[in-house]
Each structure stands twice: as C-alpha cells, then as structure tokens.
Amino acid sequence: MFYCQYLSGIGHLVRSTEIVRSLVKDFKVYFINGGPVIEGFEMPPEVEIIRLPALWLENGQFTVDNSSLSVEEVKEFRKKLLISEFDRIQPDCLITEFFPFGRHKLFFELIPFVEHIKATSPNTKIACSLRDVIGKDSDTEEEQTICNLMNSYFDLLLFHSDPNFQSFTQSFSKHQDIKSDIMHTGFVTQAPILYDDIDINQFWGANSSKEVKILVSLGGGRIGYELIETVLEASSIFDKNIPYTIRIFTGPFMPEDKIEKWKQATYNQNQIRIERYTPQLLAYMKTADVSISLSGYNTTMNILSTGVNAIVVPIGHENQDKEQLIRTQKLEKMGAVDFIHPKDLEPLHLIEKILNCLGKKVSTKELAFDMNGTENTKNFLKQYLTSIPPTPLNEGFQSNFIPINRN
Numbered sequence: 001m002f003y004c005q006y007l008s009g010i011g012h013l014v015r016s017t018e019i020v021r022s023l024v025k026d027f028k029v030y031f032i033n034g035g036p037v038i039e040g041f042e043m044p045p046e047v048e049i050i051r052l053p054a055l056w057l058e059n060g061q062f063t064v065d066n067s068s069l070s071v072e073e074v075k076e077f078r079k080k081l082l083i084s085e086f087d088r089i090q091p092d093c094l095i096t097e098f099f100p101f102g103r104h105k106l107f108f109e110l111i112p113f114v115e116h117i118k119a120t121s122p123n124t125k126i127a128c129s130l131r132d133v134i135g136k137d138s139d140t141e142e143e144q145t146i147c148n149l150m151n152s153y154f155d156l157l158l159f160h161s162d163p164n165f166q167s168f169t170q171s172f173s174k175h176q177d178i179k180s181d182i183m184h185t186g187f188v189t190q191a192p193i194l195y196d197d198i199d200i201n202q203f204w205g206a207n208s209s210k211e212v213k214i215l216v217s218l219g220g221g222r223i224g225y226e227l228i229e230t231v232l233e234a235s236s237i238f239d240k241n242i243p244y245t246i247r248i249f250t251g252p253f254m255p256e257d258k259i260e261k262w263k264q265a266t267y268n269q270n271q272i273r274i275e276r277y278t279p280q281l282l283a284y285m286k287t288a289d290v291s292i293s294l295s296g297y298n299t300t301m302n303i304l305s306t307g308v309n310a311i312v313v314p315i316g317h318e319n320q321d322k323e324q325l326i327r328t329q330k331l332e333k334m335g336a337v338d339f340i341h342p343k344d345l346e347p348l349h350l351i352e353k354i355l356n357c358l359g360k361k362v363s364t365k366e367l368a369f370d371m372n373g374t375e376n377t378k379n380f381l382k383q384y385l386t387s388i389p390p391t392p393l394n395e396g397f398q399s400n401f402i403p404i405n406r407n
Helices: 011-023 071-089 104-120 140-153 200-204 225-235 256-265 281-287 297-306 323-333 347-358 373-384 395-400
Strands: 002-004 030-033 048-051 055-058 061-064 093-097 125-130 156-159 181-184 212-217 244-249 272-275 290-293 310-312
Touching (some): 002 011, 011 030, 011 125, 011 297, 011 373, 030 071, 055 071, 061 071, 071 104, 125 373, 156 373, 181 373, 200 244, 200 281, 212 281, 225 244, 225 290, 225 347, 244 281, 256 272, 290 297, 297 310, 297 323, 310 347
Parallel strands (some): 002 030, 030 048, 093 125, 125 156, 212 244, 244 272, 290 310
C-alpha cells in the first residue's frame, strides 16, 4: 500500500506515481490517494486506487469537495476507511509519502492507522518515502516528534536523493537519533524521452524551427502566479527581431479567474498559448530552448534529465519553507540552472536571463547524479521485504545503503 496526500501542489503525487510505475513490475500495488482529482493525470492501469474523500489546504485550513459532509465528518470517514482497507488487503509493506517528516496536520488519521498496523499486523513493514530536501525549518520539539514516530512505527526510510547532491544527514539535523534503516535511492525521475521520438511541430506549431521556444510551468499552480504575470509583461517588450513562441502551463489548481484574465490579455498574441496541464511536460522541456519554472523536486528532475536551459524562481509555499531555495542554490553553483530570487523577479531582468540562456548550452551530463531512483527503490524493496536486515544487491546499493546507529 502506498499512501499519498498532496495538500497544495502535485509534486508529491507525481513523484509517488513514478515510484509506483516501477513497483508494479514486481508488486501488486494499492495506491491511497487523499488529494483532489487532477483531470488528465493517469496512474498505471495495474494499480488499484483507493480514493479517500479529498482534503487539501486553502489559507492554512482544510477544504473538502462540495458535498454534504463537513471537514470533521470527512476526517472521521477517512480514518475508518484507511483501517478497513488495510484489513482487507493485508499488505506486506505500507509506504507513506513524506509522513512523518511532514503531514502532521493528518495525525488524526495517520497515527491511528500506523498504530492499528503495529497492533494487528506486526510483520507488515512500514517505510517513509522522502524527497531530497525537507525544507521546513522544524523546531527541536517537532524534530523530536519526527524521530519518535520513525522509531516507533517505521522500519525504513527511502530518501530520494543522490548523496553527492544532498544526503539525509544534510537534510535532517537529528539524523543520528533515527534508528530505522535509511536508503539513499538516487533521484526519482520520469522515463527519459528521445528527441527524435517527439513531433516538435505538434507541440510547438508549424514554424517552431524558426522560433525561440519558451516553456513556462508552475507545477500544481497554487503558488507562482507572479511568475506568469512577469513572463507576460516581458513578452510585450521582448526583442521584436527575435521570433518566439511561449507555452504556459499554469497547473491544475490555478484559479480560473486568473487564467481567464491572462487569456484575454493575450487574445491577439498567437505566439502565446496558456493551458492548465499537460501529461507531456517532459516532451515540451526536451524540445524547449528555455524553460522557466519554479524549482520543485519533479521540475528539477526534468531539468536535469533533459539538459534544457533553465531559469528557475524558487517560490515557496511559505516563508519558512526553504525547500526550493536550497535546491536552487545548489544547482546554480553546479551550473545546472540560472536563478532569479523571487524578490528580483521583474520583466527586464527576466529578459536578460532569457537572452543569456539562448547564448549558452547547459550540459548536466557531467553532474553524473544517480537518476535511477525508481528502479533502485523497487529492487531494494524486493530484497528488503524478503531479507531483513537488507544486504546490498550490488556495488551501487552498497554505497547507498546507510545503517544508522547500529551499535
């Protein structure tokens, strides 16, 4: 069973889906989806989806779909459904995405869930799936809570990073207090796309070979609207001698009124197209001359795997969430991206960055990160669930597996 709850964006869902896409090759997978439905987003057909009544956050408060149920009623229903589905399936392993390093607003369902598993099915292994940078500045008490939860309920931490970029010890200051096994899986990425397999005209238009192709994407779309507004302002003063085409993907959660305002403002500008979402974002990025985006985990992985010239603006969910900023600053030092701090986001500065990008070719190949996190996760779990404590599968796993506090 794989529990995934996305409360604001879609990054957690995208990363979880890529892991599941690999897991279904060797496991029967039940995917617990606790977020709102995303039109056009597809899970592997082999997966059995358990859809909880959707919860998400708006202005820090839980919101539910239009229904006759209150937030409290939905919370109670979800808690009972998780337990009943576990009893029905009796899985060998439960993976929780991000919890307990986040999702503390969901204690109402997650604590009873893991307590039930430990009480009724002690042979079920519980693993946490965690991104490269936790991001939130936790206080000492919260960090201790995380350690207590890991040590009480979790057998394994799957840390989806290459330790040459970001190790778990760099992400979590109380790492020595965690007794669970820890695995650096490498980065979780989408399956690569060959340039020759893409019909560029289908994505960018018949004249795309003569135009500068600029991709703008915001992930989920609950944050980052100021980036799109800056791009549109910049487009009106961009060098008229440089033909260009812009494809903007706002994200599925962008408010409709903002999208309509932007579409009306660009009604007579055929070179600008605005859409909510595309499952083909990787193909757009592979063929773009410049990608302009935030710097969430999945977008960053797309940048690294395609080698596109990228301008990133690390707009976080809140002031204390440094996830995107930390990742961006590291990548800029490595020469993988161009960086605009949110406070410096204005049209002329953006145009300067675009022109600089057009004059160079970024090569991410020499960074040589482990981008095979999906397969590594699957292969590791295959052995972990049949042989505990785990033994290295090969030299790659030997270097990645890090037992903590074995004395």
